[in-house]
Amino acid sequence: MRFLFNYITRLLLIVLMVAPTLITAQKLIYKDASLPIEDRVNDLLNRMTVEEKVGQMLMFGAQRVARKGKDGSLVITDWGKPYFTNGLGGLKFPFQKETPEESARLNNELQKKIIASNRFGIPALFVGEAYNGVDAKGCTSFGRPLNLAASWNVNLTHDVWSAIGRESRLRGWHMVHSPVGDIARDPRFGRMSEGYGEDTFLTTEMLVAAVTGVQGDYNGTGFNTSHIGAVVKHFAGYSQVVGGRNFAAVEVSPRVLLDELLPPFKTAVQRGHALAIMPSHGDINGVASHGNPWLLTDLLRKQWGFNGYVVSDAYDVGRLNFLMKVAENIEEAVKLGLKAGVDLDLYSEDVYELLPEMVKKDPSLLPYIDRAAGDMLRTKFIMGLFDNPYIDVEETKKGVRSKENLSLAKEMDEESMILLKNENQILPLNKKESRKIALIGPLLGEDTKEAFESVAGDKVSFVAEKGYELTNRNSKHPELTPRNDAALDKMVELAKDADVSILFVGGDRFTAQEATFFKWVIGDRATIEPVGVQDELIQRVKALGKPVIVVLKHRRTLSFNVINDNADAVLDCWEMTEFGDELVAKVLFGEFSPSGKLPVTVPRTIGQIPYHYSMKEISFFKDYLFLESGPLYPFGYGLSYSKFSYSQPKLTSDILERDGTIQVTVDVMNTGKVTAKEVVQMYIKDMFGSVLRPDKELKGFEKIELKPGETKTVQFTITPDMLVFTGVEMKPIIEAGDYEVMLGTSSQEYQKTSFRLK
Template sequence: MKPMKYYILFFLFLITFGVSAQKNKMPYKDASLSIEERVNDLLPRLSLEEKVAQMRIFHANIGVKSDEKGNMELSDRVIEKLKLGIAGIKNPGEHISPLAAAKLNNELQKYIIENNRWGIPAMFVTESYNGVDAEGCTKFGRPITSAASFNPDLVRRVWDVVGKEARLRGMHMCHSPEADLVRDPRFGRMSEAFGEDTYLTTQMVVNAIKGVQGNYEGLGNGTHIGAVAKHFAGYGQVLGGSNFAAIEISPRTLIDEIYPPFEAAVKEARTLGIMASHGDLNGIASHGNPELLTGILRDQWGFDGYVVSDSNDIARLYYFMKVAESPEAAALLGLTAGIDIDLYAEDSYAYLPEMVKKDPSIEKMIDRSVKRVLRTKMILGLFDNPYVNIKKVEKEVRSQASLSLAQEADLESIILLKNEANTLPLQKGTQKIALLGPLLNEGTKEAFESVAGNKVTFTADKGFELTDQNTGVPQLLETSDSTIDKMVGMAKEADVTILFLGGDEFTSKEAFFNNALGDRASIDPVGAQDELIEKIKGLGKTVIVVLKHRRTLSINTIADKADAILDGWDLSELGDSSLARIIFGEVSPSGKSPVTVPRSIGQIPFHYSMKEINYKKGYLFLEDGPLYPFGHGLSYSQFEYGDLKISNDMITPNTELTVSTTITNIGKMKAKEVVQMYIKDDIGSVTRPDKELKGFKKIELSPGESKKVSFTITPRMLEFTGLTMDKILETGDYTIMIGTSSQDVKTTKFRLEK
């Protein structure tokens, strides 16, 4: 009997080995074949349930973690979900070190591959608002902060690091960057996007995607991750600045201003993914809008990646948007519109297998979506190289080069809003400086001491918190008179006071669907901040304000009382050091405001490129115009703009022209300047924007140095949506404006003739 047992075991071995060998010979495993050939081979092998599994993403917080020894632990719920494979998992290992995350994600990927029939790997997904949103990665400034640099190449280099660090810890996609325009500072997510302007946002989004994807080449070779541009479309335009509210955008504004950053993300940057918007357009919920997600995105622009829902938003077509009669109807709406992956929901695409039994025609749409998901995994090289090289992680994540880049980005993004009587820069001579205010960090004093040297003496006191820091619904805190008096006393003993004011992550944040608020009905600074600066300025001493914030604030009192204001938005982990270096004159500030700063919430909507007729009348009892205009930002030096010179005063649909000016640094310090070009259509067949940014260049000049800056004006720059809703070029006169902000410009004219 014993020999028979061996024969049986040998026979079983041959069967197992044969199946495994046959599986490895399947065409979809063959890296020498084209991606389309591999996908077309794999898709028919999948059962309906396996296909639907490739259309779903769940969050790792339902049961993916490491134990104390670093070994993977999966909940029963996760194990059940992974039996058929999965499209992806959100944020595995986000709260552990990059090395621990890399080990966990390797183990997780191995488990997934070995526990679904066809060995299909999963995509691990992150987000990127201050760099990779995970423990231990380089913390960069937020997108709106980097937009203030007006330096697309710098943004590309920052997101290149983001892409590399994410891939090293085992991630493959990020639900970033945001291509939305943000024009309402009541909106809590304002800082996640790149500002109010179409052209600036387009340049930043394209470079962010190219950076994070390694110029696309970094995807397949395993060095970078794929981008998911979001939220398509119009998400930043929610009524009242309230998350989840309706969206009212005219079709013309949608085409001319909202769509271009997304179109460039698809055509120029080749983004792998698109995320649909929470909102609606013309009453049609974006998650159920086939004209948007298929007609425009795919048929017009040629997008061939995948579309993912925002969190649970397909199911919300039924229970929130109220445009579907049932959860199943919501799933069908999303699928028909062109959404390929359902993010998180258990009450949407999970119903598809049963729905196909009743209507087999649905499976064709499922096949379409699954092909897009599998294709993305092939592009990312996950079938051929699914694991992370552990040896590289500690050396290359949060390296010194990355930290230096974070500070470089800070230094180019900090905006000098005001500098009365050349208050800044401060000298490093003997003086006593008080660092005060609710936005003071624990390490601020140490960072300033490191930059200023031993002749400057610092005292520091945060004084008070703005809120109770509840992550759901934070409450404002009262500030006692004694707290204010103590800070005033410290300022009295100092030669200079630097106040750290503005807002934090609790006063401006995402308003989640349940039990979380982040939008505001006011944009005034909260708490006792105005009272603090009034009392300290009343001492008659120099007051410098450092603004830290995630939404535009109407800082009227601060603007009136401060001698100088540095606007840092939300900087990197080295932000305090960067601020100190600028305050003490090591670097001249060169940031420009990526938004219009209003005097009052009552001026909203209020962006620089509104129609000219919007500026006809002001408001009773309020000074006209913005507190600070779009593109505003001072320097420690001074720049003189020469008269504009134009190569031709006429352009046709088949020609271009060049406009130039000479910029001279007439100051005493080497500095950078952002030269901005705006164009105004003087007379249009439809009402037109007052002006539109169409180009910018950042230059550096030594004292006395001059540089000629030229811009090429093309017919495409002049196109707009006409009376018949078609893109047109219209005969007429145009004004070119070049200068240091949207308001401080020199002008010349040209004419378009056909």
């Protein structure tokens, strides 16, 4: 009996000794990839200290934490080492200046170090930017987002951003602070080319294509780990700053906010499943966006169902105190940002880091910390970083700057160039005709002449002269270069000796850039005319009596009246890819027909601003003294080397039921002599409303290709949802009544029909 007692006692002791290990193993839910993500998030969150949770709420510039040593090894800085113990939310621009392969290798090593240094093995997010493709050494250089808007090609936009997503992931990045959902209506604003133009519908469709592309068609489940997450910004109304000046106040009506500025973000969340949101530097009705619980919690999370993370724009939680002046001290700023819904504080080392001490005095902050850390962890689980945090460097070598991506860049150039003017059909130029062409102007590139020679062949000869730089190319404080009469004379002399002159004019990247928080870094403008002596240059060349073709390169809308009046042809290129000059040469010599359309209205003068096609009808009632009526070029405008005719649109019914749909069709025929693409645009006008309504609104578009003599029928479906707007009581409504439908080639050239909503 004693023997049995001793045996049972020893057995119990063994069970008690083993039990903690078994229980611990059973409780490691967060490590089990087969379990639901929310279970993994909650399990890990419950194990973490406040300090570890706050660690997930911090993101620093990677250079402060890690760098490449002289021998190519990973070096962790003394400043960065203490942060590894509690884990980090992320790092911005890790190894941005290294080659893709070096970046992948070093990011693998850095991630391994971060995972090994914190007790739960939590990986960090490595984050970049993507305005012209991945903003890092050795990646494919694409054009600006506004170029994609000019293409009016949703599939192309998706594919370009998919390439950006793949190239980002292959260098070891997991998110980009892109794309931009801001509506760009003020060309004084230096960042207007980061978005998709002035229109809500076009921006929405392009933004969703960008988000789904960069995220690998993530639909809320089963993230594609070959891609990255999107951080959609700047939420919301950012580009509506007064005077077009970065960091200025935002003055928009609640109705404009709801009907025009918020829809792209809502759709990016609900259709695009964006993983993160960045608030605006600005305010809405006086409430700072980074301290706005209605915006970041009630609207974004509760109404729209967003469950990603919200990251501050650089330093903006702290700026609630020292810029916005809505918090009397940093601690108050921390509370405002955290409670409003900001999960991750970008760059600051003295803001959210205060939380562990603050929560000791105010335990009510803990649920907000849990929410923020949970949002960060959830994103990392979704992206598969806990299970597969590293990059195959061999894949990096094959996947970055692949033939497919370089071909895609060329396609972006081809689709986005806009032919604004072509008097006497001077374009396309004839390769078979012997002539001398002068390539001149301050936007001429180093390799432009070589690109034109490779395209044009032997019978056409070229002379080239840049003349001068527009600016001193100082990124912090650009200044215009002094007048250079010798340079002007030299360009005119070249034009005098040539048969045709092609002028490369507009604006360089320093004449339209982000104006940062530091006062000496400016990028917004008070005027929108071409700077310097560009008007004089084209007038002198035109006076020679020979054809003048303008290639317009720029990042902001320009009122280029003098250039337009003196040019025989104008090709609007915005800011193109690394292959831009090659594709410009090809389109000028007729290898394809231009098919881009304006994603913005081009005003005649800054005095017309605000000026966009979808303003309220009464805004177009009166013109200005001493100014020609209308814009220089309207929204949606763009010529072709061919001609298109539109039939009268047909409706399947002239009555739209509240729960029904109707289809509208139009026949489009290529009546010209070359194969070309056309963007068929559908606008709808509410003829009478309980509040003042827009003159017209874009509600559909499709890009089609037609051979000479070919006709295609284009169909759009009209739904009641298209007619919803914010009514008198500031609630979404739809009103019975008459609506006009316009189908055509621009916002000012169309065929129309009408229907009635019952």
